[in-house]
Amino acid sequence: MLLRNLVPKDGLCNETRLMVVRCATRIIEVKILTGEHSGNLVFILRISLTSSIREMPFEMTR
Template sequence: MTTSYLTEPTILSACNDDISSINTRALEMMPGKDIVYLAVDILSKEDSDDRTITNRYLTEYINSLDPPGLPPFKLMLKVGCPVMLLRNIAPKDGLFNGTRLMDVLCATQLIEAMILTGEKARNLVFIPRIYLSPISGE
């Protein structure tokens, strides 16, 4: 894949299973070593102290879910891999939902990437590991 191909406007209309399959095959064809990121699947300290909270579902089942708008439990990347942000991280720096990037470095707690589209194209940026947790009462 060339950088110019990745910057062209694209309309995607597929379900998560189809996209996951396409992404897996594309990643297998790319040279380089797979880097695996796993989501956290434990209760927060506050929740683990609350004895009224119990796990109703097996961890394996929860980890198999692939809800829209969230990365999969097991995210596999490679250097040179194209990615798309799913969150507004820093809009003034060009990091907003839908921004296309290419991985330059995959570290444990962050990813260095080059922005491929928009006014900030060619800028190198850091994408930190983001911890998501539900808000009580919602």
């Protein structure tokens, strides 16, 4: 299930059910299972999330 609005016009929005077809180093290939775009294959790029908390002496990235 997608937890973020990435590209709503292409069907990649909150609560869209996806099936992972292939995982690569920087990209995930998924098939949309629900909605009007069901059956489409799409690519999701890796998104780095950096913590905005500055109280720590290091930067956290996931």
